[in-house]
Amino acid sequence: MNFISTRGAHAEGVSSAYAIKTGLASDGGLFMPESIPSFGENELASLISDSYPTRAAKILSKFLTDYTYEELLCDTNAAYSKEKFGQSAAPVTKVDENISMLELWHGPTCAFKDMALQIMPRLFVRAIEKCGEKKTALILVATSGDTGKAALEGYKDIDGTKIKVFYPVDGVSRIQKLQMQTQEGKNVSVNGIVGNFDDAQNGVKAIFSDEKIRKELDSENVFLSSANSINWGRLVPQIVYYVSAYCDMVKSGEIKMGDIIDVSVPTGNFGNIFACYIAKLMGLPIGKLICASNMNNVLTDFLNRGVYTKNRQFYTTISPSMDILISSNLERLLYVLTGKEKTRKYMDELSKKGEYSLTKEEFDLVKENFAGYYATEEETMETIKTLFNDKNCLIDTHTAVAVKAAKDYIDENKAERKVLVVSTASPYKFANDVFRAITGKYPENEISALTELQTLSNVKIPAPLENLDKKSVLHTQIIEKTQMADATLTFAKN
C-alpha cells in the first residue's frame, strides 16, 4: 500500500514508513493511502473473538504493508497492555436504549490522544529504521494541553528519540500543567512559554522552517519531527477503535452483525471523526457521522452550508481541546470527495482568503455522510448534569458536547438507529468544570476538585491523576517565546 499527498505530490507513491517518518508531504499536503482496503462481514465477524491488540494489528496491517504482522502485533501488545489501559483499551458502555459510549480515556494520560500516541512512537522508530535513517529524532510539540502530555508519555524512553514540549504558561489547566511538569523519562524536556497557544505553535513552526537550525542539528546528528494529528501514524490507530466498538456491540447483543449505527464524535482538528469515516469506507456499517462542536462551530457551519470560513470570533471554552478554527484533517475529507486538484485549490483559498465554498454536488456528498451540531457552554454544563442525575453517568465536557449533538440529531431526525457517542476524556481531567456543572458550585481549587468529584459521584479517580500534586515537579523552566530555538538546540546537544 502506497501513500500520496492530498495536494498531488509524491504521485509515484511512498511507503507508509516514509509517510510516518516525514509527517507532512513535500507540497504541504497530508499523506493518504492510494486506496482504502476493505473487509467483508466474515472478516469483521472473525475479529469479535480477538483482543484489542490483535484487532489493532490486523487492521493496521491492511494499511502498513511495509511492516510485518509480527512487528505490528508486538507494538500493539506493548502499546495497549493491561498495565497501560486496564482490562480493555476501548470499552463500550450502554447509557440508554439509544446511546452507547465508546470510552477512549483509559490510557496513561486519561484522554483519547493516548490511543494514537501510545503506538505511534513505536511505529515511528520502526519507520526510521526502515528508511535507513541513522540520526536521532527530536520531536517538537506545541500543546494546548492534552497532546503534550500524551506525546511525552508515548515517547518517553523510546530509543532513538528525544521529545520537547512547549505549553503556554497561562493557557493550560492546573491539572494539565502538573501532568507535564511531573513527566518522567530520560529523553524528555518541557518548557512553559510566556504567551498563548498560538505563540507556542508559531515558535515551533519557525524552528521547523529555519534552515540554519536544521543544519546545526544535522551536525549534531539530530533531525526534527512532529507528533501532531496530521501524521498518518496518528490517524491510522484511530480507525481501530471504531471497528473494535462495533465488534463489542455485536458481542454484547446491543446490535446484530450488519446493523447500521450512527456515531457522534466531539471534534476539533477532524482527526478522530475522519478515522471513523475511513472505517465506514472500509465497510463498517456506519450511517451518519455526527460532528459535534463547541462554540467554535466552524465545522457545524461548514456541514450546514458547504462554506468553510475561519474568519470568525475565537472562543475559549470549557472543552478546550476543541477550540480550533482550522480543522487540519478536513483536508483529507476534501481529497476523498473532490480529488487532489480541488483540494489544492480549496487549501490555497483557505490560506489566502480564509474561506472556500464547495460545489452543490460536493456538498451533497458531504451531507450524505456527515451531520453537524454544536453545543453552547450552558448546554454542555446542562448535559453533564442531566446525564449524571438521570443515568448515573459521569462524563467530561468534550464528551458532553457529543452527547448533546447525538440527542439533537436523534430528535431532529426521529432517528431509530443506535448511536455510539465517542467519549474522549476522563471526567477527572476536567474535574473543575464537571463538578461545577453538577453542583452549581465551584470546588475549593482545581486539585481538590478531583476528590470532591469522587465523593460526589462514587466514581474512582483514575490512577494517573491520583496524587498528581504529590509527585515531584521536574520541569519548571519558563522561557520567552524568543528563546524557543535556543532551548531546542541546547536540548538537542545534551
Ligand SMILES: *Cc1c(COP(=O)(O)O)cnc(C)c1O
Ligand atoms: C483532541 C481532543 C478532541 C478533538 O479531537 P480531534 O481529533 O482533534 O477532532 C476531543 N476531545 C478531547 C478530550 C481531545 O483531547
